[in-house]
Amino acid sequence: MRELARLLRLMRPYAGWMVLGLLAALVTLVANVGLLAVSGWFIAAMAAAGASGTPINYYTPAALIRAFAILRTGGRYVERLVTHEATLRLLARLRVWLFEHLEPLAPAGLQDARSGDLLSRIGADIDALDRLYLRLLVPLLVAVVGGTAAVVFLAFYDWGLALVALAGLLVAGAFVPWLVGRLGAEAAARQVTTAAELRTAVVDGLQGMAELAIYGRAEAQAQAVDRLSVAWIADQRRLAGLDGLSLAAVGLAANLTLWGGLLIVIPLVGSGQLAGPELVMIALFLLACFEAVAPLPAAFQSLATTLTAARRLFAIVDAQPAVVDPQTASPEPERLDLIFDEVALRYAPERPWALHGVSFRVEPGERVAVVGATGSGKSSLVNLLLRFWDYQAGSIRLGGHELRRYRAADLRRRIAVVSQHAHLFHTSIRDNLLLANPNATDEALQRACSVAQLDAFIASLPEGWDTLVGEAGIGLSGGQARRLAIARAVLRDAPILILDEPTEGLDSTTAHDLMTAIHRLMAGRTVLLITHRFADLGAMDRILVLDRGRLVDQGRHEELIGRCEGYWEMFERVGGTVG
């Protein structure tokens, strides 16, 4: 129930809309009950007056009936409008709120999360929260206020009648919801996680469609999706069954209350304490006031769904990011020299050190390459520099200030990255470039693409800059995608440039061409180039050699080849030549 209190706190900014929606719901209920009761009384009174020939004032009740009818229609309209406005505003805010909490977690805090599951949380789980206000709070408050008013109204006629109504309303509005809530709690909670697993399996299957087809596992994946689907439908069926039962139970309670009420009211009419038409009015009033409690069983049934969804969202919101921004503003260094001093990093306490006792210095404008076997910690250096992860020991200083004193965004503004994994969004080439600098002019875009040697390719496309690159850049070749990443880095115009295996996976001609573009990009910048390609090392001022998380040597190629065994072995293995 702690989740419920937290959810209510999140709703506070929309309290005005929510109270208005609640009032509209109450007015609608009163109008509906009033309409039925007055109509019943009016018809019976007119019939009695007609039979006995007594004159009757039919203006007032007719006007009341019209007023109730208009109020009911108008109230329902306003209620739907306002409650949905409140809910949609809340959901929009919650999505942004979740995204704001999600962003600092990336990538360290999200590496165990699956994209389908995250999609579920930001989509379906947030949607499930609309039930709290629309399906639980509004019906509950309307039931309590409306039910109490109905019982008080009936008490003016007869205490016994009021007690019968109270009993009926309690059965329909408390016992039945409690029972279906209990019977359906497990299925309601489970369907949230099953739906998330189902989405994850579908997303996984779609993303890995090519591999599944190649290895003939598409059928197995389809069966896994089918199993989850069947489990989800089974839970939905159980909930729908309980929903039907609860509707029947509320109907039964309403009818039994009507009969109980009639048993009390008929003798009162017989003894002349009550007029005949009032009997009809009370009978219809009794039936109508059950409208106040009818939505409660479904409301309590959805409570478990809402709470499970809320728990899943709060799990993300409460997660601690691996790197927390400092409270104070970032320092403004004059020269951007970079110093690693005895730096150590491990990704989890149970994992071995990815970097250990690493010390080196990079002067502004210097070009430094990092080489080492796979898993030696090269990309981990980048993870630290971009503040994706925090180091556990040692110190990293940029411009004389500890890296931790910089806010991540300020730090990242000074760094441009070209990597083999640069993500391309399913939008136009122009929008993918503007990501690096939303204010870039067409001339700047043109210049960036010319540095990246992408201009001829873009000019050859019928839609030019507006060509869609496809999901994750599927419409581009590996080399073109890398060039787009280079153009982004040009637009970023940052003093520090990180090249994380920018030519990895490309054939040697393409890699060579790409390096020509990269050399232009390097001009005037501090460069950290991570590479397996010895051909790229000729243009570098210094080479750092990493081995199992340790910096084992550094120097120029000619020096290292003579004294560093590990370097020499790597060079031999790739049959390298240095460009």
Ligand SMILES: Nc1ncnc2c1ncn2[C@@H]1O[C@H](COP(=O)(O)OP(=O)(O)OP(=O)(O)O)[C@@H](O)[C@H]1O
């Ligand atoms: N996100 C992560 N979570 C846990 N361990 C990680 C993570 N990233 C890297 N590691 C581990 O840290 C060590 C260094 O990895 P890193 O990616 O820095 O090596 P690398 O030299 O860049 O390798 P490669 O050349 O294959 O890209 C490896 O043992 C790796 O398994």
